[in-house]
Amino acid sequence: MSRERIYLFDTTLRDGAQTNGVDFTLADKQRIAALLDDLGVDYVEGGYPGANPTDTKLFAKKPALKRAAFTAFGMTRRPGRSASNDPGVAAILEADADAICFVAKSSEYQVRVALETTNEDNLASIRDSVAAAKAKGREVMVDCEHFFDGYKANPAYTLACAKAAYDAGARWVVLCDTNGGTMPHEVSRIVTEVTRAVPGSHLGIHAHNDTEQAVANSLAAVLAGVRQIQGTLNGLGERCGNANLCSLIPTLKLKSEFSERFEIGVPDDKLKSLVQVSRTLDDMLNRAPNRHAAYVGESAFVTKTGIHASALMKDPTTYEHVDPGAVGNRRKVLVSDQAGRSNVLAELDRAGIAYEKDDPRLTRLVEEMKRREAIGYAYESAGASFDLLARRTLGRVPEYFSVTQFDVNTEQRINARGERVTVALAVVKVDVGGETLISAAEGNGPVNALDVALRKDLGEYQKYIEGLKLIDYRVRILNGGTEAVTRVLIESEDETGERWTTVGVSSNIIDASFQALMDSIFHKLVKSGVAG
Numbered sequence: 370m371s372r373e374r375i376y377l378f379d380t381t382l383r384d385g386a387q388t389n390g391v392d393f394t395l396a397d398k399q400r401i402a403a404l405l406d407d408l409g410v411d412y413v414e415g416g417y418p419g420a421n422p423t424d425t426k427l428f429a430k431k432p433a434l435k436r437a438a439f440t441a442f443g444m445t446r447r448p449g450r451s452a453s454n455d456p457g458v459a460a461i462l463e464a465d466a467d468a469i470c471f472v473a474k475s476s477e478y479q480v481r482v483a484l485e486t487t488n489e490d491n492l493a494s495i496r497d498s499v500a501a502a503k504a505k506g507r508e509v510m511v512d513c514e515h516f517f518d519g520y521k522a523n524p525a526y527t528l529a530c531a532k533a534a535y536d537a538g539a540r541w542v543v544l545c546d547t548n549g550g551t552m553p554h555e556v557s558r559i560v561t562e563v564t565r566a567v568p569g570s571h572l573g574i575h576a577h578n579d580t581e582q583a584v585a586n587s588l589a590a591v592l593a594g595v596r597q598i599q600g601t602l603n604g605l606g607e608r609c610g611n612a613n614l615c616s617l618i619p620t621l622k623l624k625s626e627f628s629e630r631f632e633i634g635v636p637d638d639k640l641k642s643l644v645q646v647s648r649t650l651d652d653m654l655n656r657a658p659n660r661h662a663a664y665v666g667e668s669a670f671v672t673k674t675g676i677h678a679s680a681l682m683k684d685p686t687t688y689e690h691v692d693p694g695a696v697g698n699r700r701k702v703l704v705s706d707q708a709g710r711s712n713v714l715a716e717l718d719r720a721g722i723a724y725e726k727d728d729p730r731l732t733r734l735v736e737e738m739k740r741r742e743a744i745g746y747a748y749e750s751a752g753a754s755f756d757l758l759a760r761r762t763l764g765r766v767p768e769y770f771s772v773t774q775f776d777v778n779t780e781q782r783i784n785a786r787g788e789r790v791t792v793a794l795a796v797v798k799v800d801v802g803g804e805t806l807i808s809a810a811e812g813n814g815p816v817n818a819l820d821v822a823l824r825k826d827l828g829e830y831q832k833y834i835e836g837l838k839l840i841d842y843r844v845r846i847l848n849g850g851t852e853a854v855t856r857v858l859i860e861s862e863d864e865t866g867e868r869w870t871t872v873g874v875s876s877n878i879i880d881a882s883f884q885a886l887m888d889s890i891f892h893k894l895v896k897s898g899v900a901g
Contacts (some may be wrong), residue, residue: 372632375591375621378412378510378543378573378599379405379614381650383442385605386416390654395423397653399432405602406434408646409635410614414440414470419460428464436634438508441466445473445498445511448486452501462501468508470543471498475530476519488526492533499537510541512575512599517544517551520559528566535567541597542567546586549579549609553589560593569594576612578604583612588620591631602650603662615647616663623691637695644697645866657841664696671701672712701752710735713759720756724763734762744874745847745856751872753861753892754885760895767901769830769894772823772887773805774798777815777879793818801828816842816882823886833897834890836864844878859885863893 382398385391393401402413413434416424418441431439443461446452453459461469473495474480480491495511502509511534519527534542544563546556556574563572574590574597576583587598604613621627622640647665651658660667670693685692685700693700701719713735717724724731738748738758748755760766775797784790795818796809808825812818824834841860846853855878862868869892873884 372630373596375631375633376411376541376573376597377409377614377618377633377635378414378440378541378597379410379601380414380442380575380599380611381405381601381605383414383416384599384607384611385601387607388605388610389607391605393423395426398423398427400653401602401650402432402434402437402439404646404649406432406437407639408618408642409633409639410437411634412440412468413437414442415466417442418464418466419443419457425460428466431465431467438467439465440468440470440510442470442472445471445494446501448484448490448494452497458498458501462505462507466507468510468540469502470510470512471495471502472512472514473498473530473534474515475513475527475545476515477523477526479515479519488529492529495530495533496537499534499539503538509539510543510573511539512543512545514545515547517546517555517559518548520563521555524562528563531563531567535571540571541573542571543573543575543597543599544590544595545575546577546583547575549577549583551576551586552580553582553585556586557589557593560590560595564594570596573597573599574612575599577606578609578611578613581609583610584616584620587612587617588627591621591627603647603659605650613663615643615665619643619664619691619696623695640695641697664691665698667701669693670698672715713738716752716755717759720752720759722756722759722763722765728763730763734759737762741874745854746872746874747856747858748872750858751870751885751888753869754871754888757871757888757891757895766891766895767899769891769899769901770799770801770827772797772883773800775819775822775883777819779815795819795822797822797825799823799827801830804828815879816886819879819883820886823883824890827890830894830899833899834893837890837893838862839886839889840868842882847874855881857881857885859889861889861893863896867896 418428441464572595576586600612600614604610810821871888873881875881
């Protein structure tokens with residue numbers, strides 16, 4: 370049986386750009402548009418031509434997309450003006466875009482309060498704007514703003530707005546839950562009623578996440594008849610965000626209730642790049658990825674307790690709703706003070722560390738891991754440090770080099786411009802195969818200075834760490850008082866984009882940082898297959 374097509378409309382570059390703290394450059398928008406096009410999204414909404422210099426430049430010459438329709442966003446003609454005499458409409462029509470998405474008020478209350486015009490003039494504005502865009506040969510969409518709230522207050526008028534757009538020739542009439550307060554059962558009921566007037570094959574859903582139900586509302590709308598979903602990567606958007614395409618796409622692809630009835634433009638091989646796409650966006654925005662995000666989060670397929678780990682080793686479906694590899698993620702069994710032998714064995718298997726099940730050193734590893742967790746180490750958050758602990762316990766980590774001494778100083782002084790500055794200097798003495806190497810470096814803080822000095826010259830091993838960089842540094846004080854114990858977690862990345870986390874614990878923050886930095890370097894050397 371043939372499946373119905375669901376079309377994906379991404380508004381990361383427009384609605385997502387309204388996220389607090391997000392500011393896309395022109396290069397960012399062009400790169401993200403290409404990323405979305407490669408993923409298999411049907412429409413990429415680039416922004417609002419004429420609203421700001423970046424979007425105006427973007428629509429002066431659209432990105433060269435292979436399959437996605439590059440879409441311009443803007444308002445329908447303003448009250449009291451014709452479509453041909455409205456500068457906003459003119460900017461949209463002149464934009465280099467494949468499609469146009471007009472936003473129109475569809476709530477009688479909003480028409481009266483926000484637009485300060487009549488119901489009939491608003492309907493005429495919708496019809497005129499769609500007609501003007503169609504005359505330019507563009508595919509046209511109309512986002513019916515405040516649709517669900519308007520429908521609950523005055524269904525006849527809200528439905529008239531949707532009908533006006535459809536009758537004027539809009540390819541898509543998008544029902545917007547602008548304030549994000551509609552419940553899934555309401556979406557289902559209202560969409561069902563709307564499909565009696567406008568075919569579902571011409572309806573879309575645009576859901577905001579103010580009640581944490583944007584994805585649920587979008588899926589409810591699909592089951593009720595809509596065939597276009599609007600959303601953003603990682604759920605970006607104003608206030609609480611928009612429907613998250615990183616959750617919607619795999620649900621549509623992997624859950625039989627949807628995959629057996631519908632198809633989307635994202636092929637299986639591109640679905641496997643979803644984690645990479647999600648992380649790439651976070652990297653561009655300099656945001657830490659949401660570890661607990663569905664499907665793509667680092668913790669999405671994590672198991673902690675020993676009973677669960679034992680079951681996972683026998684059959685992954687015991688505690689996984691989908692195969693993590695389908696979206697480019699991976700299974701992870703945590704090792705912590707709650708872990709049993711099963712967790713440790715599963716993590717050794719994941720890391721590719723060979724062992725014999727009756728090796729008494731495995732018992733010693735479990736005991737040592739729990740002893741360290743008791744004093745503050747967090748191996749469930751620092752898999753690379755656990756790998757090293759396991760390899761050392763089982764006797765499989767070369768002593769590539771040793772740091773025989775380091776010194777870190779912080780000095781505050783007045784510079785030549787009369788400014789008060791704080792400078793950190795680190796000196797590290799390293800023994801590499803019997804040769805003593807001394808490196809010094811300044812940094813914007815003592816840990817940065819130590820990191821730079823430590824990685825400045827490691828002799829024969831230097832070439833293996835050239836692409837290594839520290840991308841995140843997290844500190845937690847484990848107890849109070851002047852003798853507080855400090856835990857440091859360092860996330861590192863290599864030249865291939867692979868990331869790992871290491872941990873250090875000490876009453877001295879510099880010492881804790883040093884432990885985590887050393888583990889990061891040793892992990893990179895082990896991962897690179899370097900012999901000692």
